[in-house]
Amino acid sequence: MKYPEIENFIDGKFTLSKSKKLDVICPLNGEVISNVPLSTITDLDKAVTAAKTAFPLWSGLTSKKRAEVLFSYRAILKKNLNELAEIIHYENGKNISDATAEVEKSIELTEFACSVPQIISGDIMKVSEGVTCRTEYTPLGVVSSITPFNFPNMVPHWTVPNAIALGNCMILKPSEVVPITSNRIAEMLKEAGLPDGVFNVVNGDKEIVEAICDHPDIKAISFVGSTDVAKIVYKRSTSNLKRSLTLGSAKNHLIVLPDANPDLSAADITASFTGTAGQRCMAASVLIAVGKTDHILEKIIINSRKIKPGLNLGPIISKEAREKIINYINEAESTGATILLDGRKAEIDSSADKAGFYLGPTILDYTNAKTPVPLEEVFGPVMEITRVDTLNEALKIQKRSHYGNAASVFTQNGGIAEEVARKVNVGMVGINIGVPVPREPFSFGGCNESKFGVGDITGKSSIEFWTQLKKITGKWSKQEKQDWMS
Secondary structure, X not given: OOOOOOOEEEOOEEEOXXXXXXXXXXXXXXXXXXXXEOOOHHHHHHHHHHHHHHHHHHXXXXXXXXXXXXXXXXXXXXXXXXXXXXXXXXXXXXXXXXXXXXXXXXXXHHHHHHOHHHHOOOOEEEXXXXXXXXXXXXXXXXXXXXXXXXXXXXXXXXXXXXHHXXXXXXXXXXXXXXXXXXXXXXXXXXXXXXXXXXXXXXXXXXXXXXXXXXXXXXXXXXXXXXXXXXXXXXXXXXXXXXXXXXXXXXXXXXXXXXXOOHHHHHHHHHHHHHHHHHOOOOOEEEEEEEOOOHHHHHHHHHHHHOOOEOOOXXXXXXXXXXXXXXXXXXXXXXXXXXXXXXXXXXXXXXXXXXXXXXXXXXXXXXXXXXXXXXOOOOOOOEEEEEEEOOHHHHHHHHHOOOOOOEEEEEOOOHHHHHHHHHHOOOOEEEEOOOOOOOOOOOOOOOOHHHEEOOOOOOXXXXXXXXXXXXXXXEEOOOOOOOOOOO
């Protein structure tokens, strides 16, 4: 195997689990590159015990001391950028360029965590003669993050740096499909000086997720994945009186107006639906063409033909996922959707292994189909087009979606752009941007059935999720009574 057998990381060292193993399959060629344990509740208990033991000392440090560890970790991330991108390439299938960008985003997320001491300084006010009130952000204790396959490096960095910078001890449960990156993260955090037990990795599948939701000593859980599972995790964890923030699926709409810059729009839209092989919750799903926009659509098709599986388009994560997307395209064709670009027939680049799970960019035109664009997420390099005459019609189509992750508008009219930004029912909006991911310190998060829980998972908004706000009122000297507060 290309990589060693995956072990859990508990209390500062790698630990073999006696549980059964699952093969880790490389999407590039279908080969087994490692195997991962499907951990048991006993394994989780060991991790929780280690985290509970580490918590008093770690939370007792000043926020600046904790940030120093993360500052060292940031330097280690940068030093190992190429190695981390290669791991992502083999376990997830991403092109090296996409994988490198993912690690660079992880570095940015870590930089935000390094700034936490400047953000959580708290407030203080003299509220009466001789009486002051102040606030402090205090850590929760042992927390957990459950992460998906599509961003094995970045999504853990949505949560891990902030949670531990704020004084918590973390248990990470990565996707069993891509467990290799998380072990490397654990090694680098230890190298940065993170005390044993503050960060732990417990691998597994559904059983360990349920155990995390049920464990009485885990105080908060974040989850990123499909909406169906996000609902289950949210309901199960909150029923056990935990904090929970779970992010789910998406069906992102891009509205294109006739006045949009043709070259900019075509390039950004193509990159949005094909980047990371469409396996991201911010990918373009539905293109709503308002009025006479054929000149832009033609450029999108031309650009998309330049995206070649195995050359500048990575594979789908698994054979099963690829078949599911192909079945989706088959169903669209059967309902009358016009296939403007058929990824099922795309030729795989000669440099790639033909055994990889490749699928080319696919563009479906639903304008004359028997049914409207389906509501479900595709999670592949597939974009659906529908045509309308007015902006109001386009907004009605967007609001039909039960998801609410992102939407974008392409126009050179500032008034229209602001109208769309105000009216679309999503958490993140792009103006002439196909993937409107906010940069730090702005936070990431959708609404409706794309997110369950209060707040966002990154940026300033995440601080309240990982902490308890403590209010302290004090009076140190005897004062003549001035008012009811003194």
